[in-house]
Amino acid sequence: MTAAQADLSAEFLEMPEGPRIDRPDVADGAALWRIAKDSEALDLNSSYSYLLWCRDFAGTSAVARAEPDGRPVGFVTAYLRPDRPRTLLVWQVAVDSAHRGRGLAARLLDALTARVAAEHGVTGIETTITPGNTASERLFASFAARHGATVEREVLFEGRQFPDGPHAPEVLHRIGPLTG
Template identity: 80%
Template sequence: MNAVRTDLRIDRPMVADGAALWRIARDSKVLDLNSSYSYLLWCRDFAATSAVARDPDGRPVGFVTGYVRPDRPRTLLVWQVAVDAGHRGRGLAAALLDGLTRRVVAEQGLTTVETTITPGNTASERLFTSFAQRHGATVEREVLFDADLFPSEPSEPNALHEPEVLYRIGPLSEPSGLSGFPDFSG
């Protein structure tokens, strides 16, 4: 891991950040890209359960989107995590995830984090298993959505979406190991 960047600020996304989040997701070439409209809505309706990292000029360079599950109000489902290419490899995704979790724990009594990861997405697997270790939590895994549940793309009718494996992480405790990043302030 490279040197930690302390000149970045982590806070809540604003509607004006939606286009930048869409671009970061698109440029990741790993995430399922949602419509630009959905990122605008996400920044409006789920800002309380999402986080954005900003450079010194205030531009978004990474984000985590999530929501509290309606039927499990102490569970945060992390939808997407992405960091701009020029800021990867410095622990920013982990800082975003920890900062968001810290805030949602304080505001809503969060005890569990869930996410889905496709098989072979090593970066996400490492991010979430190390998150569980920092929080002294266990990780349960199970296939949430089999590949055959996803429609094929018209441009690639024979390409199948991989299954989405649910990672359930909890119960959470205070994180350790991210010194150098500012606490979540927004």
Template identity: 75%
Template sequence: MTAAPAELLIERPAPTDGAALWRLAKESKTLDLNSSYSYLLWCRDFAGTSVVARGADGEPVGFVTGYLRPDRPRTLLVWQVAVDPGHRGLGIAAALLDGLTARLAAERGVTELETTITPGNTASERLFTSFAERHGARVDREVLFAAGLFPDGPHDPEVLYRIGPLTASTPH
């Protein structure tokens, strides 16, 4: 499993973290920013399939939000991953993904991970392909949502990364 810096606490988010998650998403400059209300709901309704990293002061410095697909309950769909700009490059995102999938493999029998990435987002491409390598998993890619499906102006296509089967809750 990827180790995060020792001073970080990795745990489930709480509704009181919603504002910080919204801020981290906004500061990422790459994520589609949802309403602040949606982050509050996410921290309430999907805390069990999400994770937050807290710095020494207890404030969130990174997060992964996800949910189990209703028609594929052993598949974790990772919605967003963000790390505070001052904490990037320390392995926090990888540690969050590894910790979350290990927990969900044990609690819910998760064997597959999905996420979408826009073409050219090399940081996300590296994060998820290295996750697959650590977990001995295959990566299949296909366009999930073509650019023309988005009603709110120009949007890059969303490429689905299907990673699995995860061979173990502990990466190789």
């Protein structure tokens, strides 16, 4: 971990105001499913998948908890790519509607990346974004700018590759190297 990553980790994990950021657990699965469903922007996975995600990928995911009750109000699900273990693939980012517009998605992404970089030596992230999802495009472009990284884009999956009906293409955003 670089000094900048250590500073970033301390800055975002110990911020006194706003929701507390930590690892999800199985008990959070239903809330993450609800937040994803209510986002109206994400592809909604089965409720079962959110439970599994909170069990099997908690170490590479993050949840924002409201104070004082600790209920989830935002999350980032991610995993380390098996063939590129220094790359964090960000699967979904969502914030409850009552907590949007306060920079929580950026805080979640920065805190998660700092933690996973410290634990696993991550040097880059990847995510897919459908064309027209300007909120996600801005989130990841600003993430890249904060971390002195470049963004490369290419279509990962064409819409016609999805077997369940019309789907927009998924554009891969490759961000790195991360410098702080």
